[in-house]
Amino acid sequence: MTPAQTTAPPSRRRNAAALAAATGAVAVFATGCAAAPEPAHVPDAAAPTAELTGPDLDAWLDGLIPAALDGAGIPGAAVSVVHDGELLTARGYGYADTGADGGAPVPVDPEDTLFRVGSVSKLFTATAVMQLVEQGRVDLDTDVHEYIDFTIPTAFDEPITVRHLLTHTPGFEEAVQGLILPDGAEPDLGEVLKADPPEQIYPPGTVPAYSNYGNALAGYVVEQVSGEPFADYVQENVLEPAGMDASAFAQPLPAELRERLAGGYQATGSPAAPFETVSGAPAGALTSSATDMARFMLAHLGDSEGVGLSPETLELMHSPALDEDSLGTLAAGPRMTLGFFDETRNGHRILGHGGDTLYFHSEMQILPEEDTGIFITLNGSGDTALASHLLRLAVVDGFFDRYFPAEGAADAPVEATAAEHAALAEGTYVSSRAMRSTFLSAIDVLGETRVRARPDGTILVSPGPDTFVPTVYEEVEPWVWREVGGQSTLAMRLDEDGERVDAIGYASAFTLIRVDADRASAVALPVLLASLAVLLVAVLSWPVGAVARRALSRPARDRAGRLARVLTRVGVGSAVTALLSWAVVITLVMGLQDVPAAALRAVQALQLLGILAILPAAWVVVDDVRRRAGWKRWTGSALVLAALLGVQWFAVTFGLLSWSISY
Numbered sequence: 322m323t324p325a326q327t328t329a330p331p332s333r334r335r336n337a338a339a340l341a342a343a344t345g346a347v348a349v350f351a352t353g354c355a356a357a358p359e360p361a362h363v364p365d366a367a368a369p370t371a372e373l374t375g376p377d378l379d380a381w382l383d384g385l386i387p388a389a390l391d392g393a394g395i396p397g398a399a400v401s402v403v404h405d406g407e408l409l410t411a412r413g414y415g416y417a418d419t420g421a422d423g424g425a426p427v428p429v430d431p432e433d434t435l436f437r438v439g440s441v442s443k444l445f446t447a448t449a450v451m452q453l454v455e456q457g458r459v460d461l462d463t464d465v466h467e468y469i470d471f472t473i474p475t476a477f478d479e480p481i482t483v484r485h486l487l488t489h490t491p492g493f494e495e496a497v498q499g500l501i502l503p504d505g506a507e508p509d510l511g512e513v514l515k516a517d518p519p520e521q522i523y524p525p526g527t528v529p530a531y532s533n534y535g536n537a538l539a540g541y542v543v544e545q546v547s548g549e550p551f552a553d554y555v556q557e558n559v560l561e562p563a564g565m566d567a568s569a570f571a572q573p574l575p576a577e578l579r580e581r582l583a584g585g586y587q588a589t590g591s592p593a594a595p596f597e598t599v600s601g602a603p604a605g606a607l608t609s610s611a612t613d614m615a616r617f618m619l620a621h622l623g624d625s626e627g628v629g630l631s632p633e634t635l636e637l638m639h640s641p642a643l644d645e646d647s648l649g650t651l652a653a654g655p656r657m658t659l660g661f662f663d664e665t666r667n668g669h670r671i672l673g674h675g676g677d678t679l680y681f682h683s684e685m686q687i688l689p690e691e692d693t694g695i696f697i698t699l700n701g702s703g704d705t706a707l708a709s710h711l712l713r714l715a716v717v718d719g720f721f722d723r724y725f726p727a728e729g730a731a732d733a734p735v736e737a738t739a740a741e742h743a744a745l746a747e748g749t750y751v752s753s754r755a756m757r758s759t760f761l762s763a764i765d766v767l768g769e770t771r772v773r774a775r776p777d778g779t780i781l782v783s784p785g786p787d788t789f790v791p792t793v794y795e796e797v798e799p800w801v802w803r804e805v806g807g808q809s810t811l812a813m814r815l816d817e818d819g820e821r822v823d824a825i826g827y828a829s830a831f832t833l834i835r836v837d838a839d840r841a842s843a844v845a846l847p848v849l850l851a852s853l854a855v856l857l858v859a860v861l862s863w864p865v866g867a868v869a870r871r872a873l874s875r876p877a878r879d880r881a882g883r884l885a886r887v888l889t890r891v892g893v894g895s896a897v898t899a900l901l902s903w904a905v906v907i908t909l910v911m912g913l914q915d916v917p918a919a920a921l922r923a924v925q926a927l928q929l930l931g932i933l934a935i936l937p938a939a940w941v942v943v944d945d946v947r948r949r950a951g952w953k954r955w956t957g958s959a960l961v962l963a964a965l966l967g968v969q970w971f972a973v974t975f976g977l978l979s980w981s982i983s984y
Contacts, residue, residue, distance in 0.1 A: 435609060766975070
């Protein structure tokens, strides 16, 4: 829903971070300086410009998608395209049910087969909010607390508004705990939102940071103002008016829809996964078909009555919703509308949203000026981390390149300021969509992006946040950078002192935030790995040394200082066990598996024992030097002390000992 990942989303590209992040694909959620995951093979979607007709489109889709599904290891897909006020085509490919559970395979039917559309649901939430705005019952710039029945803990004086919720700028950190619940769960939206609100880590309106919680909160505004459960309101006021009679936010699904739902598959040959219950339903719980999604696109392209909005409100919803007063120079890059991402390509204004659950992956994009839209949905994640993401891009970007190619030359680079601005941008960054107040902040060291100024005034961004591989950008207007030979765009903003770039915006709802030197992986990872290596060697050397002394009949160490040595060994063992346990915990959490609070506190207790062992470890060093135990012994003791200090520095810096164990 972009989770993960997630992710990670994943804009279509931010969803490789969007629920992929929240799904265990950490490399996608926080794509770091290491090489990106091996892309799945996707057939070349590019083709000469063609006239957008049903026959040509069908032939192109038929030539692209079946081979792409096979190459990616994804069971099935459905596509719908609208143009000039009508459904141009709806196609189904592959299988809704692969038969891996023992039944007969069932092919995808674009009208009958239902898919979970993940974060594309957010467009329906935004549409519902805008209905209430048009009716005068909600004001976009009023404190959200005027519409809800609980208080959100905040860290800044500026109020959180409904506008902030719809533009992913309320300032919340990411939260993945309880994002996906077991089949059969019936979460109460208000209780979910009240239970454990995420920390607010950015001033409202200033830093785009994709937030499932923020969008779910917008849905709660709808629920509170309308006096109806969110799912009921949207059913009656959005889905039914648009003619979407095979769609629902209801969880679990009504029986007549449940039997039409495609199976969701993690990998080739795996059985279908259980139904995914989304706890924050407005952010990602919609179930729909390709033809129903076509009806929604048509409503947003002209038949505004189909979604209960006037043309004026629809235009407001489709326009950039924050300006330079709020975003500074980030406003020169891609910006959120009231719900939609700016997906502009080939010089054509494109609005859209992607969506990911653990097993379903979707993309919807419309061209308002061309009265055209495309929707694609998949019921499998594929055989590689980026398989579903790359397949969607092949279809959507290929569609625009084929039927709506670029017209005219691209903007020329700006040479006057490029070198100066590149130098100010050089540094290390992490995604604004992150967990900063808890133990999950440790993920940052695996998800850095590095910007390096090049002699010719361009910058090398490793990896490019939209491309996932090292990418060169050139400045095309002050503080706006475009991918050389591509279409990815970055916008930069200086810090308050004007001394360096502190934020780089991309993909409308995502920002790269500069990392302080002490949190950069260039410092943190060497300290952590070297410390862990020393402690592991120490753990192994103690029993080996004991065995060797017995074999060689050497006397044991005298009893003086024995207590300090024993406490040191207990601390070392605890520190090593804690680090290994954190690795397991983070892997489970990012796979959306809940970890009991007691288990987290137990790991923190082990970490704390490691900290407490610093005192006896220091005493051992002093005692070895004082008693002239030999340079080998006191050097070993000193290394153990340094390693304990290194591990505990990492633990404190990255929140492993944070009082809050929510995630």
